[in-house]
Amino acid sequence: MLEALAFIGIMATLARAAGGGLFAPRLPDKLGFVPEVLFGLMIGGGFVALHGGGLLALILSAVWAYGWMETGHGTAYTMGRQPATAQSGRKQTLSRVIDPLCEAVGAPLGGRFYCWAFMGLKGALIGLPVAPAGLLLAFLWPAAYEAGWALTERFPALRARFAATEMGEWLTGASAGLILALAL
Known part of the structure; x- marks a missing residue:
């Protein structure tokens, strides 16, 4: 149980830092990638623990x-x-997959379907090394951002403290930590 809470806390912190919060603004520009690298190393460690390898x-x-x-x-x-x-703005890497999908099903770019598909694919790809549990991030990644928006829209006091995207970052990281805890 304690390990699960540690995974959740560490991953939530790293995800928020990856979004530019917490300690990230104090990092020199050349080290802005560090939170993402640490997040990746946690996933990589999960892969090695699950599947072996050096x-x-x-x-x-x-x-x-x-x-x-x-x-x-x-x-x-x-x-x-x-x-x-x-x-x-600039074209995002996954837009090359999601844009044609949306066009094929008649969903507007930037609409709910687009965002869920985009974030779902991103979550699945990040979680793939710790599959099968990691594939739950296909749902949890967009759900975390959706929850962040819903919570800040519903609760003004929360909105005064956090942007919806900050909530999404905390929740995506917590989801990834939960996945690691479940997988291991």
Whole structure:
């Protein structure tokens, strides 16, 4: 039980730092990637604990998770509440998959379907090294951002303290920590 709480706390902290909060603003610009690397190493450690392997397996699975953490989500983190942002700015890596999917099913870019599909794919790819439990992040990653928006919309006191995306970052990390605890 204590290990599960530790995983949840560590991963939530790293996810929030990866989003630019907590200690991240105090890191030199050249070290801004550190929270994502540490997040990836936690996933990589989970892979080695589950599937075996040595240092190479740890590095490869950590790089995999880190790479998908770095794909961006600026077009999807609004969970459909600000659709205009999905059509502006740089193209996100997963947009190359999600945009055609949305066009095929007639869903608007930046709408709820788009955001859930985008964040779901991102979560699944990050969690893949600790599959099968890691694949639950396909649901939990977008659900965390959705919950962040819902909580801050419903509770003004919470909204005064946290942005919806901050809540999403905390909750995605907590979800990943829970997945690690369940997987191990």
